[in-house]
Amino acid sequence: GAVVSQHPSWVICKSGTSVKIECRSLDFQATTMFWYRQFPKQSLMLMATSNEGSKATYEQGVEKDKFLINHASLTLSTLTVTSAHPEDSSFYICSARPGAGEQFFGPGTRLTVL
Amino acid sequence: KNQVEQSPQSLIILEGKNCTLQCNYTVSPFSNLRWYKQDTGRGPVSLTIMTFSENTKSNGRYTATLDADTKQSSLHITASQLSDSASYICVVSMGDYKLSFGAGTTVTVRA
Numbered sequence: 243g244a245v246v247s248q249h250p251s252w253v254i255c256k257s258g259t260s261v262k263i264e265c266r267s268l269d270f271q272a273t274t275m276f277w278y279r280q281f282p283k284q285s286l287m288l289m290a291t292s293n294e295g296s297k298a299t300y301e302q303g304v305e306k307d308k309f310l311i312n313h314a315s316l317t318l319s320t321l322t323v324t325s326a327h328p329e330d331s332s333f334y335i336c337s338a339r340p341g342a343g344e345q346f347f348g349p350g351t352r353l354t355v356l
Numbered sequence: 357k358n359q360v361e362q363s364p365q366s367l368i369i370l371e372g373k374n375c376t377l378q379c380n381y382t383v384s385p386f387s388n389l390r391w392y393k394q395d396t397g398r399g400p401v402s403l404t405i406m407t408f409s410e411n412t413k414s415n416g417r418y419t420a421t422l423d424a425d426t427k428q429s430s431l432h433i434t435a436s437q438l439s440d441s442a443s444y445i446c447v448v449s450m451g452d453y454k455l456s457f458g459a460g461t462t463v464t465v466r467a
Contacts, residue, residue: 246399248399283459283460283462284459285445285457285458285459285460286400286445286457287457288454288455333397335399335400337399344402344405345455346402347392347399347400347401348399349398349399350397350398350399352397
């Protein structure tokens with residue numbers, strides 16, 4: 243099956259620093275990648291959608307200047323949390339989709355901001 | 357408003373027993389419904405996917421049902437194992453990339 247990886251799997255950073263999370267589709271080309279955030283005991287919430295080579299589309303309420311998304315290739319998307327604060331601590335999950343098919347989810351990245 | 361509601365929020369069962377999880381949705385338009393298993397600290401993994409015309413779909417010990425008329429789905433776990441302990445998420449697709457996620461049911465299987 244389609245495999246999506248994320249790196250790192252967990253990260254701890256100081257408040258005010260920036261953190262980059264990578265999402266890779268390992269065995270398929272992903273024309274579209276999605277970034278989700280999940281707080282404890284809550285649903286996944288879509289943050290943004292990115293298509294290779296174009297700007298990401300952010301969901302309402304998600305600050306595009308704080309959550310920078312780059313989809314530079316058909317197998318890699320990155321999410322950079324800029325000037326992270328404790329309230330940004332969450333579980334970030336990406337998904338990738340080959341064409342118009344099913345989304346395949348990555349294993350997630352646990353971000354803790356001290 | 358597009359919503360997906362799951363019940364119960366959590367449940368505890370003994371190893372070897374069966375259980376059924378419920379999902380009610382008000383999502384429109386409807387494309388398909390998926391059940392995912394999410395282990396703690398991991399991403400969701402697809403268990404089943406059903407389109408409008410499908411009533412039931414099985415994947416090993418997991419059997420999902422769908423009633424598109426009443427907009428209800430269920431996931432039945434047979435002969436539960438300790439490894440079934442996880443959160444089970446009902447996800448409804450609206451035909452484009454938009455997915456509506458339920459909050460999940462946390463299942464704990466005890467020996």
